[in-house]
Amino acid sequence: MTNLVYIRYELLRALRNRRFFFVSLGLPLIFYFVIASPNRHVHNYDNSGISLPLYYMVGLTAFGTMVAMVSTGTRIAAERQAGWTRQLRITPLSTRAYFRAKVLVAYMMSGLTIVLLGLAGSSLGVSLPAGQWLAMVGLILVALLPFAALGIMLGHLLTVDSIGPATGGGASLLAFLGGTWFPLGSHGFLFQLGRLLPSYWLVQAAHTGLTGHDWPARGWITIAAWSVLLVGGALYAFRRDTKKV
């Protein structure tokens, strides 16, 4: 049974952290308007086949949602330091319900970023058929799965002091290597490296509608592999952490 009251207050806690909002929502929006506004009429950005406003809409959504997902880790690290994780272990809240609440809240926070950048994109002329919007958002949500697990894993491995740089730096690096700031093209080292990363496929969600250019089998396999790896890592970190005195 999903405990809606519990999840509601978990969400409220996340929403009340203003610093977090600046990074996952404010920063991507500012970058978006600074970069895309003067270039709103670039229709084929760097030979990517899509317009610059669309490319950056998805690129910065990728950055903001990655931050939103891994910020679960920041909350978990703080809860661990406060001894709250131990307190929860002497309540009937199951491990499954604990994880479900964390992941749901992370997705709801990501949903906010997706909606706001979608609106920002529309204001700069991004216009897609409803089906393509849905497909794009769907692909983004799927590609965020490994990041949900990454946030939980880091939260149970790192301390409050080290998790900020780790998640902030990690998300920025993954966004950079995934092509948030410029297309990686179709050959070369950055391209070869990028398409091994889940963040690359987040950005590629922008290509939905360009036949054959959104997610080939390789995209699905990459996301699935990262998901399995990081979910395993999250479970390992959680078990190791909760065994400690």
Add this chain to the structure above:
Amino acid sequence: MASPATAAPEDGIRLEGLTKSFRSQQGLVHAVRGIDVSIHRGETVALLGPNGAGKSTTIDMLLGLLPPDAGSVSLFNHTPRQAVDAGLLGAMLQSGELIQYLSVRELLTMMAAIYPTPLGVDAVLEQTGLQAIAGRRTQKLSGGETQRVRFALAIVSNPDLLVLDEPTVAMDVESRHEFWDSMRAFAARGKTVVFATHYLEEADQNADRVVLMARGQIVADGPPTEIKGRVGSRTIRATLADADPGELAALAGVASAERRGEAVVLVCSDSDQAIRALLERFPAARDIEIAGAGLEDAFLALTADPDADAPDPDPAP
């Protein structure tokens, strides 16, 4: 081991042969060395001992947070995990802060929602004296207020067993009084309470029974009065200018005697006997005070020597 081998209550709490060691840099630390405790439903038991006595380790095993190396825990005929899942347990762990970005009321509402049969949030706020700060964010509370909220969180599930690990550490004197009043009000509903403390007065004033722990073992177990009786140390102070301490120490009921200027201090094994003997032998004694020793002395006498085995006032057969 001198713990009373009372028949295990079917419906209470039973710790049997509980043992736990940790590996540390100094080698193996035997935190808890095979303890047996049976607690009846409705009893309030203080787990008393100095730091490092094994109180917290025992409580962690009782709550199922730590698996014992040997021995077993039964809580109302359940394992700790089953008791936790059934919402029978409420606990205030030794250290712990509150999660942020919620008001006191919101935090209690959130946690109450996890349990099958919680108390009403308003009722808990009233019982713990938190109404006035119910709307305040948790990160803006003082240390004492935080402890009260943690107590409220421990009882919001309406647990059958309430476990408190050194609950008054961050509190001032007045908060302590209020805290123990709340605890006793909760216990009065037929609840079982186990609390750890190294404040001897707290155990004396708030428990039906004291389990005294030292070096991972139980060194005494009984009502607070019995613990005091087993050591029996009360002190007599009197102004008595010219008495030889050796002679005073030889009086019936006196364990040791000491001169402090004009005054003498007699540590007694039986103060009734000692005061009669003192006045008979030294009628000039005046300004006489007999201090009820409280648990402090029992505590010191029973746990002082780290090398001795558990002291036992009954001579070994």
